[in-house]
Amino acid sequence: MGGVQDFALTQMRKAVEKLGSSAEMYEGPTLMRFLIARSMDPNKAAKMFVQWQKWRASMVPNGFISESEITVELAARKVLLQGLSQDKYPLLIVQACKHFPSKDQLQFKKYVVHLLDKTIASAVKGREIGNEKLIAVVDLKHLAYKNIDARGFITGFQFLQAYYPERLAKLYVIHMPQFFVSVWKLICRFLEKATLEKIVIVGNEEERRQFIKDVGEEVLPEEYGGRARFIAVQDAVLPPLQNGRK
Template structure:
């Protein structure tokens, strides 16, 4: 860690204490994620960190969201967890054609937390460092108007930006149909510049090859140009519980 980062982390710890909380159980890599998300401003990062702590305590009191609280979302079998990319990031695939807008928005929010926590936990080998990132793939192939759910997309991104800072390494959008372009433009208005810079819309053969190269054929499912089989999120068994993130 560079000197200016060490200084920023030290200042952030003091700012968190002034806000009535503590960073005692968190290492520098975790705090750096919040600092980076707030352009290395210790006070702003401290405020974001405390807000995150309060949110976790209220929304995820058990430390994780059990499958019993999200049955409808899991039954759709629309999320897949494929192992690690070449750079060691867990790969999450969302099949939008299997998604239908939910009337139970609270269950949707819990599902977002469940899938993010489990994806991050799947990358941990031994002890969590605190700076683990994930790669997302949003597969828009064969979607119809009934699958479009701007609110779900916005919720997912808002959670990433507010409660999982610097957890997203990259997000690939595949097979975007023409009628989804206007929806994406609207959703993009809710995204921070740093988030937008991590999103790649794959539109041609060159980009597709780069996408396959970055993920790795051994991890990417066959239907996307790899050699692996799709593995549903609930079929992935972890040897440890999802982290506190």
């Protein structure tokens, strides 16, 4: 890392200690995500980092969310974890027509954490640990009014923004029906500028071809123009030695 980054990291570590916590266990790439998310301001990054530590301790006290805690959400088989994209980012696909607003908000939140943690852990070995990103696809095909869950969308995005900074490489929204546009506009009001810049609405055929090219036919299921088979998130096997990384 360059001199400016090294200086910012040192200042951030000191700021974390002033807030009564420690960043000793965490390496540069992890802390750097928080710095980037807060425009390289060490104090703001430290505050965000300590809030993340407290949130993880509360939400994920065991270090991971077990499948036994989220059985209802997993049963719908509405999320796919497909492997690595062209840019070697793990690909997460959400099939919204299989989703229904949750009656158990805590379980839904744990489900979101489980999805994000497992997707990040599936990143290819050899990439810079702590700096892994993911690609997400939200498929709105066959969406009905009963599937609409603005609160669920907002929860997912807020978790990404507050607790998974700089993890999202790109998010594609495909097959958006006209009746969902107003809902999407509402959701976007909760998104930071940096998040909005990573979202691509795939509409016409040219955009669809570009989407397939950018993600890669090898990892996209046939339904989306690729050559892969569907892999539900609970069926995806993680590479060895991927759990518990910082």
